[in-house]
Amino acid sequence: MCRNIKPLFNFDPPATEAEIRDAALQYVRKVSGFTKSSQANQAAFDHAVDEVAAVTRALLGALSTAQSPRARAVEAAKAKVRALSRFG
Numbered sequence: 001m002c003r004n005i006k007p008l009f010n011f012d013p014p015a016t017e018a019e020i021r022d023a024a025l026q027y028v029r030k031v032s033g034f035t036k037s038s039q040a041n042q043a044a045f046d047h048a049v050d051e052v053a054a055v056t057r058a059l060l061g062a063l064s065t066a067q068s069p070r071a072r073a074v075e076a077a078k079a080k081v082r083a084l085s086r087f088g
Contacts, residue, residue: 009060012069020060024052 005026008015028048029035037045 008056009063010065010067010069011072011075013072014069015060017057020056021049021053024049024056027052 005023006019008019008023028045032045032048034041034045
């Protein structure tokens with residue numbers, strides 16, 4: 001389930017709100033054990049996703065590095081090569 005959470009820091013262009021929210025959703029799903037919450041838990045589930053997304057956004061804004069940002073297209077190409085060698 002959490003294999004879909006990808007590093008979001010130090011990319012050019014920076015992580016989008018959608019990417020941050022998707023990572024937060026995957027995290028909450030993993031921690032709660034639910035892929036989809038019940039109606040009784042929907043408010044708590046949505047609140048947790050919002051809170052994790054806010055903390056992630058704050059973390060990404062506070063981090064710094066001396067390295068130059070990685071290009072998304074280059075990293076995606078590397079991942080594709082790794083997947084091809086791994087899965088054929």
